Amino acid sequence: MVLLALIAIVAGIVTNIIAQQTRSQNPLYQCIESDYLSYDVYLTISTNIDGKPVEIPDNIGILEDCLSPVHTHDNSGLVHVVYDRPYEFRLGHFLWYWGFNIQQYDATVYVNGIEQDKYMDIVLRNNMSIVIDFKSKPRGII
Structure with missing residues (x-):
């Protein structure tokens, strides 16, 4: 025993x-040591919940002692992706860093104005414009 x-x-x-x-x-x-590394991507993300704009918070992915590769510096919707080599960071990673509870919503996502399937797998690329329209799921269907 x-x-x-x-x-x-x-x-x-x-x-x-x-x-x-x-x-x-x-x-x-x-945690990355610098905001200036060889793989450096900027894109914009805007979100709506039930038709109302929702601000992307500042400092997503930034903690007191850790700067994550995917982060925001302000609430403008500008997302910064930085790493020491190319890596396919995805929209799902951004939502995870944000802590956004996607299980409460259905989503329609547009990249540069074109509707996308499998939005969690969208690779974050330079100069992208992503719009996420979240619609609350009916209670009890989460």
Whole structure:
């Protein structure tokens, strides 16, 4: 019984170490050291909820001790994507950094005026203009 408990503890520790190592290699979990790196993209995102404009908050992806690769500096809707090499950051990543609860909404997304399918997978590219129209789901359908 003690041996089984010891094996479970060791397995848990090893799993945790592997998860941390994997996460540290994932650009989504990395803090960047500079806002000026070789991969540097700017785009605009605007959002509406139930037909009403919703401001993109400033400092999305910016914490006191961490600057995320996808972030905002102000509430203008300008999104900055910066990394030390090209990486396909996606609209879903931006919404994740924002902490926006997409499960409460249906969405129609336009890139440069053209409606898009699979909006979470849209790769963020320089000079894009993204408009997201969120529509609240009826209560109980989340």
